[in-house]
Amino acid sequence: MFRGNHPTRVDEKGRLKLPVDHKRTVDTVYGQNVFFITSRDGQRVEIWPMKEWEQIEAQLADLPASAAKTKLLDAINYWGQVVEFDSAGRVLIPQLLRENAAMSGDVAVIGMQKYLTVDLDSRRREKLKAEPVTDADVEQIGIKGL
Numbered sequence: 001m002f003r004g005n006h007p008t009r010v011d012e013k014g015r016l017k018l019p020v021d022h023k024r025t026v027d028t029v030y031g032q033n034v035f036f037i038t039s040r041d042g043q044r045v046e047i048w049p050m051k052e053w054e055q056i057e058a059q060l061a062d063l064p065a066s067a068a069k070t071k072l073l074d075a076i077n078y079w080g081q082v083v084e085f086d087s088a089g090r091v092l093i094p095q096l097l098r099e100n101a102a103m104s105g106d107v108a109v110i111g112m113q114k115y116l117t118v119d120l121d122s123r124r125r126e127k128l129k130a131e132p133v134t135d136a137d138v139e140q141i142g143i144k145g146l
Helices: 020-030 051-060 067-079 097-099 123-128 135-139
Strands: 008-012 015-017 033-036 045-049 081-084 088-094 103-109 116-120
Touching: 008 015, 020 045, 020 051, 020 103, 033 051, 033 067, 045 051, 051 067, 067 097, 081 088, 103 123, 116 123
Parallel strands: none
Antiparallel strands: 008 103, 015 088, 033 045, 033 081, 045 116, 103 116
C-alpha cells in the first residue's frame, strides 16, 4: 500500500525517480516495473501499477456506456501512457501531461493506497491551505477513531 508524501524532483527531461519507500512497495507488492501514468484533470499526475490499473479497466469495461464514462475515458487516455522504469529507477512522465501540468522541479509524491499522485509541491500546499480537511469531511467518510 502506498502512503505518505515523499518529496522529490522531476528533472529537466521529465523523469521522476521513484522515492525509496514507494519503490520498495512496488518491488515487494507488485514485483513489476510497468505503470500506467495518467491524469483526470491534466494537472495532477497519477501513477498506477499496471496490476491495479488493469482492475480499473475491468471495472470500466463492465459499465454501460454513459456520458460520464466517455468523459473519464477521454481524459485518462488523452493524458495516459504505459511506462516502465529505466535502469536508474526513473519513470518518464508523458510529455503532453508534463507540459500541461508544468511538472518540473520540486514535487510531492503522495501515496493514495493503490496508486501515487505527483503534484507540484507549491500547488499541493496551496490546495491544502485553501481546502483543509474538516471534521465534517471525516464524519462524512465514516471512519471511526480518526
